[in-house]
Amino acid sequence: MDIQLKRGLLDVCVLAAIKNEDSYGYKIIKDMKPYIELSESTLYTILKRLEAANMLTVRTAEHGGRLRKYYRITNKGLKRIEDFQREWSEILSIYKFVTKEDNRHDEA
Amino acid sequence: MTKLKFLFSLRDQLSGLPEEELEERISFYSEMIEDRMEDGLSEEEAVAEIGSVEEVASQIISDIPLSKIALEKIQPKRQLKMWEILLLALGAPVWLPLLISAVAVIFSVYVVLWSVIISLWAVFGSVIACAFAGIVSGIGFMIGANGLTGAAMVAAGIVCAGLSIFLFYGCMAATNGTIRLAKILMLGIKKCFIRKVDTQ
Numbered sequence: 001m002d003i004q005l006k007r008g009l010l011d012v013c014v015l016a017a018i019k020n021e022d023s024y025g026y027k028i029i030k031d032m033k034p035y036i037e038l039s040e041s042t043l044y045t046i047l048k049r050l051e052a053a054n055m056l057t058v059r060t061a062e063h064g065g066r067l068r069k070y071y072r073i074t075n076k077g078l079k080r081i082e083d084f085q086r087e088w089s090e091i092l093s094i095y096k097f098v099t100k101e102d103n104r105h106d107e108a
Numbered sequence: 109m110t111k112l113k114f115l116f117s118l119r120d121q122l123s124g125l126p127e128e129e130l131e132e133r134i135s136f137y138s139e140m141i142e143d144r145m146e147d148g149l150s151e152e153e154a155v156a157e158i159g160s161v162e163e164v165a166s167q168i169i170s171d172i173p174l175s176k177i178a179l180e181k182i183q184p185k186r187q188l189k190m191w192e193i194l195l196l197a198l199g200a201p202v203w204l205p206l207l208i209s210a211v212a213v214i215f216s217v218y219v220v221l222w223s224v225i226i227s228l229w230a231v232f233g234s235v236i237a238c239a240f241a242g243i244v245s246g247i248g249f250m251i252g253a254n255g256l257t258g259a260a261m262v263a264a265g266i267v268c269a270g271l272s273i274f275l276f277y278g279c280m281a282a283t284n285g286t287i288r289l290a291k292i293l294m295l296g297i298k299k300c301f302i303r304k305v306d307t308q
Contacts, residue, residue: 026143040140040158041167068139
């Protein structure tokens with residue numbers, strides 16, 4: 001996959017992983033695993049980038065005798081997801097059109 | 109490998125990095141290992157899933173911009189004494205030109221790499237131009253009753269066109285190769301900065 005495209009997609013994926021509830025590092029990777037592989041270093045970079053863009057906030061909480069960082073989505077992050085959904089529903093309808101065109105030729 | 113050994117090894121490889129960045133990333137990886145262990149993996153498995161120390165260190169180093177690494181390297185770790193400041197200032201005519209030449213050398217390596225690529229593409233461009241010129245003027249000659257010459261020129265033009273197809277793939281491969289080479293170079297330069305701290 002094109003690197004730039006992948007980077008943008010991974011950003012939105014991570015946001016989606018924390019959309020409905022606060023999440024933490026490893027849980028984000030686990031949640032995304034059925035759909036896309038994510039390495040620790042990539043996740044770190046994405047989280048830092050999203051934080052800098054104010055699309056998520058970080059807080060540290062105690063868990064089982066150690067500290068864990070929890071990530072929460074912001075309104076800006078939610079908007080990013082909405083934009084993504086809008087962009088891609090357009091792409092999806094174009095995709096349907098393109099593949100439909102091919103099918104008709106096969107039948108002929 | 110145990111978690112402590114992994115983190116210790118990682119910290120060692122990144123010892124030249126800015127303190128803040130380093131600590132943050134180390135605790136991030138520590139947290140990751142702990143979470144995997146909590147999920148049921150053994151310590152060995154958890155560490156193995158993260159990757160090798162080399163891989164992780166390289167990824168982190170390439171993530172941090174060269175400017176930050178260089179800045180960290182030249183920051184004085186403690187208050188400089190008067191004589192040290194004086195020595196630094198007096199020695200400027202020596203180390204300043206050296207520093208400038210080092211930067212210039214690195215810069216020229218990049219320029220050389222990219223000039224090779226630019227010239228390859230220039231050759232590609234001229235071969236295409238020859239193809240075009242050959243075919244067009246060849247046809248012109250043929251129309252003007254210089255049939256044989258014209259045909260020869262058209263033929264030459266077509267040969268050039270064919271050549272340019274090969275050249276195109278060659279240029280693309282060379283360009284991609286150079287981009288990757290530049291990335292490896294940049295990583296190597298950053299590692300140089302980080303390594304040097306160990307020897308002090």
